[in-house]
Structure formats: C-alpha cells, structure tokens
Amino acid sequence: MIILKLGGSVITRKEAENPTLNHENLERIAREISQSNYQKLIVVHGAGSFGHPFALKYGIGDEIGNNQDLENKMMGFSITQQAVKELNSRVCQCLRKYNILSVSIQPSSFILTKNKRIISANLNLIRKYLDLGFVPVLYGDVVLDSEDAIKMAVLSGDQIVKYLAENLKPKRVILGTDVDGIFNKDPKKYADAQLLDVVSSLDHMENGDTDTADVTGGMGGKLRELLELADIGVESEIINVNHSNIIKKALNGENIMGTLIKKKIRR
C-alpha cells in the first residue's frame, strides 16, 4: 500500500483569493498515477485555495467567543466543508477520467479531533475499499473537535496522512509538494540552501525556518508529522510534483530527487 499526498499548493492555485483549481497539474498527476504500477493506493489531498481562505476568514479552530461568534463559525464550517468537498469532487473526477477507480471519503463524516488532533476515526471502510481495488481519496477538511473551547477544527491533509500511516502501516508515504524536498534553510531566502537527501531530525534545519504561515502548518509542521511517523517505522518521501514523471517514478519505486524522512539509526 502507498499513501500519496497531493499538496493543496500543487492541485490548486494557492495564492488565489477564490477557490481555483490547477487543472494542468491535476491532469498530469492523474495521468502519471494511471501510468504507474501500484497495488493499493490511497490519495490524500490538501485544501489549498478551496479551504484556507474560508477557514481563516471564519477562524475555524480558534477559541469561540459568544453565541454570535459560535454561529458565525458554524456557518463558516458549513461553507468550508462544501468548498473542500467541491475540490475533492474535481480530484475524484479527474482521476476517474484516467480510469482510476476513485472513491471519495469525507473526513468530516467520520473523524473527530480533540485539540485539533484526531482521536477517533474508523478505518475499516477504507481498508475494504482498498481490498476491493478502489482508490480512496481523502482530503483536508473541517471536523468537529471535542474540545469545548473550539468545538471545530481544521484537519490538514498532512495529519490525515499521518493517522492513516500510523494505523494502516503503508509500505511507502509519498508527499507531492511544490518544493524539491527539505532544505537546510529556506531556499527562497538563502541562495546557499542545500537540499537534504535524508532527514532524521529537526536538527538538520538551520535556524527557525520550520515555521511558515499556513493554516495547517507549513513545511515545519509537515516535517514534524513525518519525523513522528519515521519514529514508528514508516518512511516518507517529499517530492516536487512539478517535475514531470516524478509521481510515476515515485509510485514505481524508482530513484528520484527529493528528501527521505527516516529514523535515525542509533548506535
């Protein structure tokens, strides 16, 4: 089994003010998946411009003030849920166009968080979909949170990937992003930033570049999730899906540019 994450910045125009699909990327990715050899595949995609603007606007996951604020956030929840569902429909549709038997799985229908971390999610159906040969497609969504102060939370695709990986123990986790991998410092700021082939701890990063502005955590948040995964024995690869054929090669297990997140071998 392989879990393939498609970043919101890859399949949507993340800088757009309104939900905007990145058609070209999505088409190319779907085609590459269809051309690759995989036994069992789960796709998890981010929300990008279909989710983040709404989640930010309504402050989903922020502490709730008075009743008016609660109602406003609930309306925001409803709006965000619909927008990311719309994105998911487009992804499933595009996969199907390339003969991939996509099946949509809505996180807000079966996942509960507490303080923004998943505490309950029955994965039996996902296992059954996989066994039958479907490709379950999950996505960053808004979900109920059992912490009374916030009541609702933004659930990132990355956290879903981690939860699935912890529980389903996939052979590989591939994270398709718009960067070549993890650098020792921000390559947009530092010309001498170096791509790291392997990362086993946050110590590989210079200074504090693990925090970037992103509702669901930027590369720093992603890396932390992946290091925790590595700790329990699930390795993951960060790749730049803007390079053509890289998803196909990654799914086929070929050697590609990117960063492997794996456990440090203790001597």
Place this chain on the structure above:
Amino acid sequence: MIILKLGGSVITRKEAENPTLNHENLERIAREISQSNYQKLIVVHGAGSFGHPFALKYGIGDEIGNNQDLENKMMGFSITQQAVKELNSRVCQCLRKYNILSVSIQPSSFILTKNKRIISANLNLIRKYLDLGFVPVLYGDVVLDSEDAIKMAVLSGDQIVKYLAENLKPKRVILGTDVDGIFNKDPKKYADAQLLDVVSSLDHMENGDTDTADVTGGMGGKLRELLELADIGVESEIINVNHSNIIKKALNGENIMGTLIKKKIRR
C-alpha cells in the same frame, strides 16, 4: 429531534434522463424549514435523477459476474457516488442560503451494508453535530456491502431514515413526498382510491400495489420500513411537500393532510 426526509422525486426532476434539480421545490422547502420552529433537525434526501439512472445503468447491488463486470460496477459506483454528492452539495447550499447550518454527511464514508441492509454505522458524530446546532444532511448513496456476491449496494434515503430513527429515537419522522400520503390503492390507476389518515399494517392496502418500480423501493418499500419503525414506537408521517407551507406546518406540529404510520393498538 425531528428527521425530515425529502424524496428524490421532490427535489429533483425524477423523470429526467440526466441529473436535474427541482430548484423551485428545493428553494421553497429550504425557506419553509427556516421559517419553522425545530430544536434538532436531521435532513435525509433521496437521490432522484442524480442517482437512480447511474445505479440502474451499472447494476450496483446486482450480483457480480466476472472481473470485467466488477470493474465496470466499481466505475459505476464512483460515478454514482459523485453524482449524489453533487446533489447533496446543492441541497446543503440551498439550506445555507436560508441560514440553516447544514452539514453534509456522506453515507459511503461511514456506512456498511450486508445484503443491502445497514450493519454498521457510527452515529456519534451525527449526535455531536446535532448537539452543537448543526443540521446534518444525509442522502441516498452507494455503499460497500459485505456480501461477497454483490460487494456494493444502493442505500436508499428511506433506509437511512429508518436506521437513524431506530438508533436516535427522534420525536417525529416526516417524509416529504410528491403524494398526499398512503392510499388504499394506486390513486393514479383508481379514481376511487382513498387517502388513509392512519396506516398500521399492509392490510390497509388493497391488492398488490405495494410494489412499484424504483431502485430503492417505491411506496411499498417505504411503507414497510415505516411499519417496522412504528413497531418499535417511532411514528412517522407521509406528506405531500408540493403543498406550500406543509413542511413548515409539519415541523411545527400542526395538523396537516397526510398519512400517519403508527403501531396498531392490540387489545
């Protein structure tokens, strides 16, 4: 708590070859719900022309032949799932337009059937959505079936209503249809057909008019589900939502035209 079912023939143009919304009905229904007094409300809607044509075309729920047939049905599952999800989005959107805090709940994400009957569905999230003040909106969908011979099934909105009612014990179940209620015989065939105010058993129906062609069961199938509900103490009302203000009155508990399905009092 009230469970309100909106028939596929009410919110879609059921006779249409392609998925076609009944905008007028949907708008009116949403407005009436927003004008009524309810504490907790669950909406369940049928699939109508968004689901039945696909489910029929691909034979979802029919016995599976060879691998080619399985793959074909799986593709049909994927297509049907997307179409009914699209209808659900339209319903949620319209409810939200009238300030109803709709939240979409996708049956195929958490419900499993065996031989076309629900055997597993965790309702905790639905309870939580209700407690917070959301209006969960479920719908007729395609789902996985644990019976190996069929593997997939069409899950009707009516069966969902019944399962929810059995487990959540609502105060009332209201079934919005395009007929005035249950008649003692088919009113489209017999001019002397009489509307029944109360039905407690299938004996109230003359001849075999309980079977009509409908992928998810016509009035006969509906009535059987409701009689089983009545048996465990949950009464339901069948109303014709084409009459304006009837949903508002029904939600408010006013006296309206329709058929009440209730348990026979044994002496």
